[in-house]
Amino acid sequence: MNFHVLTLFPDMIEAGLHTSVTGRALQNGYIHLNAVNIRDYSKDKHKHVDDYPYGGGAGMVMQPEPIYLAYEDITQNIEKKPRVVYVTPQGAVFNQSMAEEFAKEEDLIFLCGHYEGVDERILEEIVTDYVSIGDYVLTGGELPAMVMIDAVSRLVPGVLNNEESAEFESFHDNLLEHPQYTRPVEFHGKRVPDVLLSGHHGNVDKWRREQSLKRTLERRPDLLEKADLSKDDEKYLKK
Numbered sequence: 134m135n136f137h138v139l140t141l142f143p144d145m146i147e148a149g150l151h152t153s154v155t156g157r158a159l160q161n162g163y164i165h166l167n168a169v170n171i172r173d174y175s176k177d178k179h180k181h182v183d184d185y186p187y188g189g190g191a192g193m194v195m196q197p198e199p200i201y202l203a204y205e206d207i208t209q210n211i212e213k214k215p216r217v218v219y220v221t222p223q224g225a226v227f228n229q230s231m232a233e234e235f236a237k238e239e240d241l242i243f244l245c246g247h248y249e250g251v252d253e254r255i256l257e258e259i260v261t262d263y264v265s266i267g268d269y270v271l272t273g274g275e276l277p278a279m280v281m282i283d284a285v286s287r288l289v290p291g292v293l294n295n296e297e298s299a300e301f302e303s304f305h306d307n308l309l310e311h312p313q314y315t316r317p318v319e320f321h322g323k324r325v326p327d328v329l330l331s332g333h334h335g336n337v338d339k340w341r342r343e344q345s346l347k348r349t350l351e352r353r354p355d356l357l358e359k360a361d362l363s364k365d366d367e368k369y370l371k372k
């Protein structure tokens with residue numbers, strides 16, 4: 134899968150993603166990263182990419198032309214017009230099912246805004262998805278783009294190995310994951326729950342399901358509405 138990022142800070146994108154699991158996936162060729170500096174497409178002799186807002190007001194607005202030229206450069210070699218995600222606090226809030234949708238694409242373009250925003254005309258022309266990573270405001274779109282690329286990358290076949298596999302993780306079925314323990318058996322006076330030491334797989338599974346349900350009820354009750362619950366599950370939730 135190919136991730137293209139239109140940004141004023143390509144180094145930030147490169148540094149963030151050439152690390153850890155995404156770094157390994159890039160190295161092994163399961164994903165590709167094309168961080169494009171919008172400034173390289175400025176025709177201005179000082180390489181300006183922003184200007185004052187028409188109608189007045191604070192801040193600067195990113196101009197449409199450099200973004201368009203960078204977009205054209207990326208898309209000229211791609212047969213099917215790729216989805217273009219404008220990363221903005223004014224978008225729909227990113228979630229796991231969006232990550233799953235994006236992971237089906239061969240190419241995905243992220244447009245990272247800065248300053249007070251981006252000229253509306255270029256957004257109308259190229260953007261297909263307006264996406265936020267939550268109801269708070271960051272200094273730019275680079276961190277949100279990296280968050281989304283990370284979440285999408287781990288769904289691309291080959292990126293995770295067996296141990297890292299997505300099978301039993303939080304949000305897989307709208308439930309939070311059960312607690313995990315490793316050695317030692319006792320730490321600061323707290324013992325690992327006996328059931329996990331019992332070797333009884335049936336009981337371990339039951340305990341994990343119960344913990345998962347209780348944890349979701351306590352921390353993210355909103356998720357339970359979307360979860361697929363059995364009669365036994367309902368019993369745990371009442372206890």
Ligand code: ADE
Nearest residue numbers: 220221222265266271277
């Ligand atoms: N740009 C600034 N804040 C943002 C957010 N929360 N999500 C996406 N893009 C942003």
